[in-house]
Amino acid sequence: MAARQERIEFGLSETGAEAVLSLSGALSIRTVSVLRQRFAALGFDRSLVVDLAGVERIDTAGAWLLVDLEARAQAAGGSFGLRNVSDTTALLLDNVRQARPEREDRPAAARGIQALLEQIGRAVVGGLRYFADLTGFLGLFLARLGRVLRHPSQFRLTALVAHCEDVGLRAVPIVALMSFLIGVVLAFQGSEQLRQFGAEVFVVDLIAISVLRELGILLTAIIVAGRTASAFTAAIGSMKMREEIDAMRTLGLDPGVMLFVPRILALLLMLPILGLIADFMGLFGGALMAWLELGISPSMFVTRLIEGTGVGHLLVGLVKAPAFALIIGVVGCHAGMQVKGNAESLGRMTSGAVVAAIFAVILADALFSVFFAKVGI
Template identity: 75%
Template sequence: MIPAAETGEAVLRLIGTLSVNTVTQVHENLGDLKPCDRLVVDMAKVVRLDTAGAWALSDLERRLTGSGGTMEMRNLSAESAQLLESVRRAMPEKEGAPPDRKDFAALLERIGQTVVAGARFLLELTGYLGLFFARLGRVMRHPSEFRLTALVAHAEDVGLRAVPIVALMAFLIGVVLAFQGSAQLRQFGAEVFVVDLIAISILRELGILLTAIIVAGRTASAFTAAIGSMKMREEIDAMRTLGLDPATVLFLPRILALLVMLPILGLIADVMGLFGGALMAWIDLGISPSMFRTRLVEGTDVSHVFVGLVKAPVFALIIGVVGCHAGMQVKGDAESLGRMTSNAVVTAIFAVIVADAMFSIFFAQIGL
């Protein structure tokens, strides 16, 4: 390739073979050419031209045209001209971005798309929930397929290792409730009712809700990261090739571990929350532990414990299904894994709060 400049125009003389074997170097050299108003490409000494070389010339012509210049081909054989024209027609056209519409119809369209996407997401979660129950029924009919070791391992991970953070959180919540409640009730001389405030708040709502939020943050992300990384490495495809069902091997032990451990964590949170409240009431209000226990037994119905713990299995199903579903949506790159992990945490926490609100409305309607 010999570039030259003549009066009034820039001339590029090509020599030899312009084929797939040389197109990489030719394309790099053509990319180094300075923009000009008119470029003449002399093909007189080109002995061979294939589609790869024609693509390099078409790409050069497109770049010059885009910058306001022109390109002319000289001494081109009929076969080469026909090949170059075919490549020009086959070159993809760049599509401009559609204009951003601001009218009312566009707003309705975006709302509709969001609603449809949300409905599709809920249907997918429902499908994964149904898949869990189907596999649970299958292992109940065929106990030999159940993986007890995986269940114990996941129960330790989602339950035992979460005990310290859950217990500390519940203890501090009890301390805060007692301190803030005593500051308000002291104005009316009703300090003793701080026991009722702590007991009802923790046993009915805060104990299990905050526990579920903590578990959603650490467990939903762990499920998504584990299953998503397996999908990235194509281990799930390998499991299917070996005749193993991913739902039975991956989903069932994880969700069952949550179903078993979340009520236990809820009980631990209730006990630690009451302990923190009792300690703060003793320090700040002078309510002795025996008086706190007496007031707790007399003024708090056992139904509050039932209302709190009955939510635990539902929260466990939500967290487990969301985490497993997000893991299966991971693509083949690390960016997708990070995005789905964060989405799983946000979705699980939001769904837990919505479910808790629905439980509150339901229990209020039935007078419980």
């Protein structure tokens, strides 16, 4: 009940160019609102002194009011001072001053060709640094893989099997459905165009080459990048947030052997298998649509597929799978190790890993296509 009866008295006396504010009572959170309204009508273009001789109690809210009054007086070009300040009050005022947020006046953003070139330069340098970090992380994986091959007792077979199930087996339904629909779309769209020239039979070649060389493994890698890169980043990032990785190092366990090698090896093993499933389902979807739309029987489709499509197209697609697997695994694990100690960082790095992995996969596929075109494969 005593706290509710707190009062503050306000007195103003002027002596020449100086105004003296005399306060008495409790300068606390229950009285600052009244004082702030009264102080709002004061002018701060002169010398202002606050006398605290009659103040019986002051808390953080009262100290904030005095510090705010001091800042307003200084901003208006006047002077501000305090009288009869106890040591405890002075210490409280100093703490409030240090905790008071300071407004940062950011310089205006530069414009023009020079600013544009600077932004481009910074982006290029940042991209090169990121590529260098990924290269170093790839080297770390290869080094830890070499250690595991020299010392098989360190290999975590159970973790590899678990990650193979998560990366490969659980991705089969979505990969198969996606590839089947892609084959259906290719057959339908191809038949519409080739029918104009009476070359409907060549829709088989269109489906086979498109699925086996490019779309089968590329779209599979994109789906796996969305599923797996985010999963790797989230799992490793959560472990880093909970300081489990630091605990592993304290126990003498290498995170590269325990975390990175099983995950990336699982991708290396399962992505080619998923690619084969995608190729089969893509051809199956294309054959079904060609049968329904063009009347090409399954036996004719298989005959045309064997005669017009070499096994080289299948090998070209499968050769890309290990490279895509390395890209997805390295990007996901690297992003997980960059997570800081908060959930915002985890979400940002997870989404960034997905974008980076998909972009890197598409870029690598373009480079493979150019390379195979140059060598005539």
